[in-house]
Amino acid sequence: MTTLLLAPLRGIGRTTLGALAAIGRIALFGGSAISHILRPPFYPKEFLQALVHIGYFSLPVVGMTALFTGGALALQIYSGGARFSAETVVPSIVAIGMVRELGPVLGGLMVAARVASSIAAEIGTMKVTEQIDALVTLSTHPMKYLTAPRVLAATLAVPALVAVGDSIGIFGGYLVGVNRLGFNPATYLKNTRDFLETWDIVSGLWKGAAFGFIVAVTGCYYGMNSGRGAQGVGRATKAAVVAASVLILATNYILTELFFSA
Amino acid sequence: MITLSGIHKSFGPNQVLRGVDLVVPTGQSMVIIGGSGTGKSVLLKCILGLVQPDAGSISIDGEDATTAARDVFLARFGMLFQGGALFDSLPVWQNVAFRLLRGSLKRPRAEAREIAIEKLRRVGLKPETADLYPAELSGGMQKRVGLARAIAAEPEIIFFDEPTTGLDPIMAGVINELIREIVTEMGATAMAITHDMSSVRAIADRVAMLHGGVIQWTGPISEMDATPDPYVQQFIHGRAEGPIEAVR
Numbered sequence: 001m002t003t004l005l006l007a008p009l010r011g012i013g014r015t016t017l018g019a020l021a022a023i024g025r026i027a028l029f030g031g032s033a034i035s036h037i038l039r040p041p042f043y044p045k046e047f048l049q050a051l052v053h054i055g056y057f058s059l060p061v062v063g064m065t066a067l068f069t070g071g072a073l074a075l076q077i078y079s080g081g082a083r084f085s086a087e088t089v090v091p092s093i094v095a096i097g098m099v100r101e102l103g104p105v106l107g108g109l110m111v112a113a114r115v116a117s118s119i120a121a122e123i124g125t126m127k128v129t130e131q132i133d134a135l136v137t138l139s140t141h142p143m144k145y146l147t148a149p150r151v152l153a154a155t156l157a158v159p160a161l162v163a164v165g166d167s168i169g170i171f172g173g174y175l176v177g178v179n180r181l182g183f184n185p186a187t188y189l190k191n192t193r194d195f196l197e198t199w200d201i202v203s204g205l206w207k208g209a210a211f212g213f214i215v216a217v218t219g220c221y222y223g224m225n226s227g228r229g230a231q232g233v234g235r236a237t238k239a240a241v242v243a244a245s246v247l248i249l250a251t252n253y254i255l256t257e258l259f260f261s262a
Numbered sequence: 263m264i265t266l267s268g269i270h271k272s273f274g275p276n277q278v279l280r281g282v283d284l285v286v287p288t289g290q291s292m293v294i295i296g297g298s299g300t301g302k303s304v305l306l307k308c309i310l311g312l313v314q315p316d317a318g319s320i321s322i323d324g325e326d327a328t329t330a331a332r333d334v335f336l337a338r339f340g341m342l343f344q345g346g347a348l349f350d351s352l353p354v355w356q357n358v359a360f361r362l363l364r365g366s367l368k369r370p371r372a373e374a375r376e377i378a379i380e381k382l383r384r385v386g387l388k389p390e391t392a393d394l395y396p397a398e399l400s401g402g403m404q405k406r407v408g409l410a411r412a413i414a415a416e417p418e419i420i421f422f423d424e425p426t427t428g429l430d431p432i433m434a435g436v437i438n439e440l441i442r443e444i445v446t447e448m449g450a451t452a453m454a455i456t457h458d459m460s461s462v463r464a465i466a467d468r469v470a471m472l473h474g475g476v477i478q479w480t481g482p483i484s485e486m487d488a489t490p491d492p493y494v495q496q497f498i499h500g501r502a503e504g505p506i507e508a509v510r
């Protein structure tokens with residue numbers, strides 16, 4: 001009887017311990033990535049490639065996400081605001097919601113899906129085909145050559161993506177506001193501008209940097225620790241996306257506490 | 263001279279190496295034979311520090327391999343991996359010249375490319391191959407590119423992990439001859455893994471048989487056929503009956 005009751009608890013306990021251990025290892029890996037970013041040798045070509053791959057090629061996904069989210073947000077705020085006749089707050093709430101929260105979080109999650117998976121799969125495949133071993137024998141440190149450029153690139157690229165996403169999201173809100181909800185274009189823009197503070201935007205960009213770091217670090221970590229064979233790479237890829245997404249959401253909460261709790 | 267003594271390595275419950283003792287004299291080529299899964303690749307990786315042995319010591323010319331400065335230590339080695347392990351994001355010539363394009367051996371790009379093309383020619387590949395990507399090559403060509411990469415920086419010690427596996431007999435013959443030539447010509451110390459007996463005869467100065475996690479027999483190639491060791495006899499004649507279990 002007691003074993004029957006304890007079995008699920010034990011399962012939860014084991015999962016929790018496992019998750020905490022994984023977070024610890026990812027954190028150590030992230031620390032080591034930073035130390036390799038700071039010390040030569042540097043690989044500028046790999047960095048630029050990673051920047052294009054992570055930043056530029058993520059633009060369409062992040063842009064589309066922001067556009068639809070901004071539009072939906074405008075509709076929601078309008079119908080919700082109507083309950084206490086506060087429809088006029090639509091522009092400012094769309095703007096604040098986008099730049100502080102939805103821009104960075106949704107952008108981060110989309111990048112997690114697109115980039116954490118591809119990094120984990122690429123590095124995992126390199127691991128199982130002995131390419132990582134080959135790198136080492138060619139006197140090249142895998143952390144420096146593979147991890148450092150990707151982590152640096154993602155940390156810089158995601159804030160830029162967030163900035164673009166913020167603008168497109170606000171524009172999505174504007175399109176819906178003006179065309180569907182009957183806002184005057186000039187008033188909409190003025191409201192957006194007047195109520196948005198610099199820190200709203202900057203805090204979102206910091207979040208973006210943190211999320212970019214998380215995405216690249218988890219992708220590299222799971223790739224480097226990939227199990228053997230195609231199955232190992234598959235598992236690593238899945239684990240990287242799940243871990244990156246959860247860590248982004250958790251970090252988002254923590255950063256929001258830090259930035260905005262009075 | 264490469265000296266291994268008492269090398270142990272387990273993966274979980276799987277005890278792969280259980281006390282390997284082996285000496286590879288400088289300038290000679292040692293061929294390691296043994297069934298698949300006996301830990302031959304793991305042994306080479308232990309020497310390179312890609313796998314940490316659980317116990318035992320490894321020294322190169324009397325210097326402990328585990329404490330040596332990694333960069334200087336690795337710069338003395340070239341390795342041909344079992345699957346080629348070419349970087350599929352880089353064209354062939356950049357694979358071959360990898361070491362020459364970065365780090366302590368860095369030299370101008372044009373010069374590195376020239377050396378790469380020269381090494382490719384050395385392993386029987388045309389200059390046109392240089393700009394292809396590894397995925398565009400056949401298995402045999404990938405092996406040869408791997409070989410060219412292993413010798414590109416003229417290492418003192420070269421490891422070959424199953425250089426002829428998966429190749430047709432003619433290509434295997436070509437690779438064997440090539441390895442022999444490279445070793446003789448460069449005066450390098452070589453360790454090769456193979457289960458191909460024609461390859462053993464073509465490459466080896468000395469042979470060591472790995473079985474059950476230890477070196478069962480080692481000696482010069484000239485003594486291999488005459489040794490009474492039942493493991494070696496069963497292996498070189500490919501018999502199903504003998505001390506080595508056919509089902510592993």
Ligand SMILES: Nc1ncnc2c1ncn2[C@@H]1O[C@H](COP(=O)(O)OP(=O)(O)O)[C@@H](O)[C@H]1O
Nearest residue numbers: 273276278296297298299300301302303304305
């Ligand atoms: N990284 C690893 N993790 C777990 N087991 C491994 C690892 N590398 C090798 N092994 C195991 O060690 C044994 C020897 O492998 P290997 O040295 O590749 O054999 P071979 O003699 O065919 O080259 C095998 O049973 C293999 O499963």
Ligand SMILES: [Mg+2]
Nearest residue numbers: 302303344423
């Ligand atoms: Mg092997």
